[in-house]
Amino acid sequence: MAKLELKNLNKTYNRSTIPVKDISLTVEDNEFLTLLGPSGCGKSTTLRLVAGLEEPTRGNIAIGDRDVTHLKPGERNISMVFQSYALYPHMTVYENMASALKLRKIDEDEIKKRIVEASRFLDLSESLMDRKPGQLSGGQRQRVALGRALVRQPDVFLLDEPLSNLDALLRERVRAEIKQLFEQQQAPVVYVTHDQVEAMTLSTKVAVLYEGNVQQLAPPQMLYTKPANQFVAGFVGSPQMNLLTLPCDNKVAKLGDLGIPLPDRVSPQTIVLGIRPEDVRFAREEDKLTFPGKIFLVENLGMQNLLSLHVKGTGNKEITVRALLPAEVKWSGDEVTLAVSPEALHWFDSETGDRVGGE
Ligand SMILES: Nc1ncnc2c1ncn2[C@@H]1O[C@H](COP(=O)(O)OP(=O)(O)O)[C@@H](O)[C@H]1O
Ligand SMILES: [Mg+2]
Known part of the structure; x- marks a missing residue:
């Protein structure tokens, strides 16, 4: 054939x-x-x-x-x-x-x-x-x-x-x-x-x-x-990947108070950070990249929950999280600390939209 x-x-x-x-x-x-x-x-x-x-x-x-x-x-x-x-x-x-x-x-x-x-x-x-x-x-x-x-x-x-x-x-x-x-x-x-x-x-x-x-x-x-x-x-991906346009300063992207080092060699003024909803979790002691957020919507998927939050200090940037809800989190309005792993982050050029780093 x-x-x-x-x-x-x-x-x-x-x-x-x-x-x-x-x-x-x-x-x-x-x-x-x-x-x-x-x-x-x-x-x-x-x-x-x-x-x-x-x-x-x-x-x-x-x-x-x-x-x-x-x-x-x-x-x-x-x-x-x-x-x-x-x-x-x-x-x-x-x-x-x-x-x-x-x-x-x-x-x-x-x-x-x-x-x-x-x-x-x-x-x-x-x-x-x-x-x-x-x-x-x-x-x-x-x-x-x-x-x-x-x-x-x-x-x-x-x-x-x-x-x-x-x-x-x-x-x-x-x-x-x-x-x-x-x-x-x-x-x-x-x-x-x-x-x-x-x-x-x-x-x-x-x-x-x-x-x-x-x-x-x-x-x-x-x-x-x-x-x-x-x-x-x-x-590709459902729910959609979170795509946040963030200001950068000296090779560090700012997500509210959290500074996230950018991939090698880039030093833009703004960058788009991509995080899949399943790659965000509730922070544990040992987590390094953590940031606070306020829940405004909780949707029950059966096995897991879909949470929509405003990330603190970002002018109300929204992030969607797919996770098992800890017992202490119940309501919209609750404030929680979230965490991400550096290797789960995606970066895109804010002008061309092309992937940056992470080969
Ligand atoms: N015979 C045609 N004449 C003019 N425009 C067409 C014709 N066929 C398709 N198009 C246009 O080409 C584009 C792509 O159509 P199509 O291939 O059917 O898209 P898809 O299958 O991805 O939905 C659309 O903007 C559509 O309006
Ligand atoms: Mg078609």
Whole structure:
């Protein structure tokens, strides 16, 4: 099987909308790449360029050593799964899965074999085969759409927000199925979502997109532990990373009365400090980086609590903390001392938003 390669891909509709700006990336045949980003950042357009449903303004797309940039969609040997399922309403489940194979004149026995195999994997029972899509639940419809993509045995799989129309519980189940399913395929997968949990759980690699640009291309864990810039830091992680713009003096950032040494070599006037809510704790005796805060909101998450505090001496800067609430802390209005570890801190240039230090 072959890798998928995008080189300097651009798409412009008019001067004001540039949905895809110079995207270059490679997806190997054992990789599951997710394009993650907010609505309107160019995810679907990128996928449609790969599928051949749009012409790039500039750049190239290759599958293995085939340059497919100017091939018609049908000539690329790509399967695409859409949020809306895109099943033929007048055809049965079986016919939906078989249609592309019939067009390719694959013989009936082989078609049947592939459909039986895919259906077994996707938990689509024999009795569903004669139904029309209208007689299926949302989850079943999406499984049929996945089945239709699988039986074609394409060189590349593309999936555009395939779970978005499913309710929360079903979404988790189909997500797990998708993970198992594609772990067994030897073809590059490009998956589009705005949902960071899907991106984190499914992918071997994630490209975070913002305004048509790749902000960071990395394994999911790396996005979390070493976000390349403030956008990625704020977009990946829930609740969001705390991002505080702090004044600096002589290589020390000031969080109220607490001075925090900056990473090597930088000496800016202001810097953005990033702290994940789970990296803040209630201070213990031995903690060095501690600061006082006043709670203004307590939310119960079941296992833990989400606290919102104002950090003292910062002009009411807010910080969110995810922690187990000590027995003595009960109410909004309580004052507490919090602590962070130096190695859990993230720093970003306050002008460019780029990560500073912490390589
Ligand atoms: N056919 C089109 N003509 C003009 N603008 C478009 C067209 N398709 C998409 N866009 C614009 O391109 C941008 C990216 O869209 P899209 O790729 O659908 O984003 P996403 O899938 O990330 O939500 C949006 O601003 C959208 O309005
Ligand atoms: Mg989209």
